[in-house]
Amino acid sequence: MNSIAGTGKNRGKTAARDESTLRAGTQDALRNAILDGKFKAGQKLVERELCEFTGASRSILREALVSLEAKGLIEHQSYRGYRVARLSARKIVEIFELRSSLETQAAELFTERASDEEIATLNEALTELERCLVNFDLARMRATKERYYDTLFTGCRNEEIRRALANVADRIYYLRSRLLLDPTRREASLEDMRRLTSALTSRDRLAARSASLAHLEAARETVLQIMEQDDSETAFRAA
Amino acid sequence: MNSIAGTGKNRGKTAARDESTLRAGTQDALRNAILDGKFKAGQKLVERELCEFTGASRSILREALVSLEAKGLIEHQSYRGYRVARLSARKIVEIFELRSSLETQAAELFTERASDEEIATLNEALTELERCLVNFDLARMRATKERYYDTLFTGCRNEEIRRALANVADRIYYLRSRLLLDPTRREASLEDMRRLTSALTSRDRLAARSASLAHLEAARETVLQIMEQDDSETAFRAA
DNA sequence: ACAACCATAATTGTATACAAAGTATGTATA
DNA sequence: TATACATACTTTGTATACAATTATGGTTGT
Numbered sequence: 001m002n003s004i005a006g007t008g009k010n011r012g013k014t015a016a017r018d019e020s021t022l023r024a025g026t027q028d029a030l031r032n033a034i035l036d037g038k039f040k041a042g043q044k045l046v047e048r049e050l051c052e053f054t055g056a057s058r059s060i061l062r063e064a065l066v067s068l069e070a071k072g073l074i075e076h077q078s079y080r081g082y083r084v085a086r087l088s089a090r091k092i093v094e095i096f097e098l099r100s101s102l103e104t105q106a107a108e109l110f111t112e113r114a115s116d117e118e119i120a121t122l123n124e125a126l127t128e129l130e131r132c133l134v135n136f137d138l139a140r141m142r143a144t145k146e147r148y149y150d151t152l153f154t155g156c157r158n159e160e161i162r163r164a165l166a167n168v169a170d171r172i173y174y175l176r177s178r179l180l181l182d183p184t185r186r187e188a189s190l191e192d193m194r195r196l197t198s199a200l201t202s203r204d205r206l207a208a209r210s211a212s213l214a215h216l217e218a219a220r221e222t223v224l225q226i227m228e229q230d231d232s233e234t235a236f237r238a239a
Numbered sequence: 240m241n242s243i244a245g246t247g248k249n250r251g252k253t254a255a256r257d258e259s260t261l262r263a264g265t266q267d268a269l270r271n272a273i274l275d276g277k278f279k280a281g282q283k284l285v286e287r288e289l290c291e292f293t294g295a296s297r298s299i300l301r302e303a304l305v306s307l308e309a310k311g312l313i314e315h316q317s318y319r320g321y322r323v324a325r326l327s328a329r330k331i332v333e334i335f336e337l338r339s340s341l342e343t344q345a346a347e348l349f350t351e352r353a354s355d356e357e358i359a360t361l362n363e364a365l366t367e368l369e370r371c372l373v374n375f376d377l378a379r380m381r382a383t384k385e386r387y388y389d390t391l392f393t394g395c396r397n398e399e400i401r402r403a404l405a406n407v408a409d410r411i412y413y414l415r416s417r418l419l420l421d422p423t424r425r426e427a428s429l430e431d432m433r434r435l436t437s438a439l440t441s442r443d444r445l446a447a448r449s450a451s452l453a454h455l456e457a458a459r460e461t462v463l464q465i466m467e468q469d470d471s472e473t474a475f476r477a478a
Numbered sequence: 479a480c481a482a483c484c485a486t487a488a489t490t491g492t493a494t495a496c497a498a499a500g501t502a503t504g505t506a507t508a
Numbered sequence: 509t510a511t512a513c514a515t516a517c518t519t520t521g522t523a524t525a526c527a528a529t530t531a532t533g534g535t536t537g538t
Binding site for chain 2: 059098
């Protein structure tokens with residue numbers, strides 16, 4: 001149970017990514033716990049408990065918390081501590097608006113700047129996605145999708161856009177698994193990505209833009225539907 | 240010289256904005272020091288010296304540094320500490336690409352969501368800007384410009400976009416004063432803003448988009464010219 | 479029963495000392 | 509000149525103490 005991020009003695013060896021500093025490792029451990037739903041949305045994060053959980057001292061833990069707050073993953077109130085950030089429907093709309101803006105831009109830039117190798121990687125990832133769909137390998141599907149987008153955002157040669165997108169991506173991460181549960185949506189999403197990939201491969205800027213946009217709008221609609229469902233079941237909302 | 244953010248005893252009284260926590264105050268003091276050029280780009284930031292400068296303890300200082308790093312204002316290397324982030328020409332292009340994407344989006348959303356009061360505020364700010372231009376009141380011009388953009392980004396009703404833009408805005412802050420030094424650019428910029436304001440006032444989405452885009456492209460060109468000048472004078476570049 | 483009130487516990491905010499680990503620098507030696 | 513080593517300095521991490529604020533739970537008066 002203890003020493004998730006490694007203690008002073010064996011630090012950096014327990015964590016998945018061999019982070020160079022304990023702070024980075026602690027931060028990563030907390031981030032993973034949140035993304036995996038181990039700490040639920042709205043849950044209060046008590047410093048003492050997190051120290052036990054991560055094995056880090058309070059100073060380091062607090063630094064990690066500050067960083068996660070800056071990324072919008074947790075929220076802070078003076079003398080009332082941190083809680084896991086909650087996603088309102090409104091927030092989701094905002095995030096999708098930001099994504100619409102930046103991802104389409106990224107797609108456009110990709111058509112002009114990506115290397116042929118990157119385009120090849122994109123197509124390989126797509127093929128793997130199709131295999132995953134047939135085999136119902138959802139875990140691998142998610143990993144592959146990440147590889148796909150990672151290539152896309154690298155190929156657009158803009159670290160700032162990549163960074164801004166990474167920040168919001170973390171916050172809607174847990175929704176992805178929900179999206180993949182719907183078989184209809186799964187097939188539709190793949191069709192969207194086929195169109196996008198094809199446009200990117202032929203370096204057709206306008207087509208890439210519209211494909212990216214269509215994909216995002218469909219995803220947004222599905223997410224909002226899921227939210228509505230959840231709200232009618234367990235009724236907590238933070239408008 | 241000491242106690243920029245206030246010490247334990249008189250905290251919150253020295254700082255300009257009465258920040259609720261010492262950390263927020265310290266962070267603000269450091270941010271201002273960087274934006275005002277007190278700490279130059281690339282300069283190494285030694286913890287001990289910053290403690291003396293801000294009057295904060297190391298715990299607080301380090302938390303502030305973590306937060307500033309997350310905002311991209313400073314950079315960190317393991318066991319080598321923090322330095323003020325450097326802006327390469329490449330980075331500036333990236334930032335302007337991001338702004339092009341998000342600010343045009345914000346302008347579009349503004350036309351659909353802003354209140355009439357916000358539109359009025361925009362027009363007031365514009366009028367004040369014209370007065371400033373005549374009176375050569377550059378300090379006030381900058382403040383007014385901030386009010387203008389603040390209203391714009393509030394009116395688009397998207398905190399995520401606002402936040403992403405705020406992050407990059409800090410990093411190119413010091414370039415603004417440079418921009419305002421060129422009288423030709425000053426007049427051209429104001430003309431751009433007149434067009435934008437007019438489009439926003441009539442809630443013409445497409446016109447707002449193109450006006451916003453034109454403004455940004457002009458600004459980018461000027462910034463890059465300034466960068467080139469600087470490079471030929473004091474030659475340090477971090478491609 | 480219920481509301482206001484107070485004492486106490488729990489939690490967060492701040493400060494500081496110290497140890498461990500890595501980096502940078504300078505010097506001696508081959 | 510170049511390499512190895514010693515040294516000082518910086519960063520990183522821990523432990524601890526105490527202050528400030530909030531949360532909790534019980535008591536009292538009505």
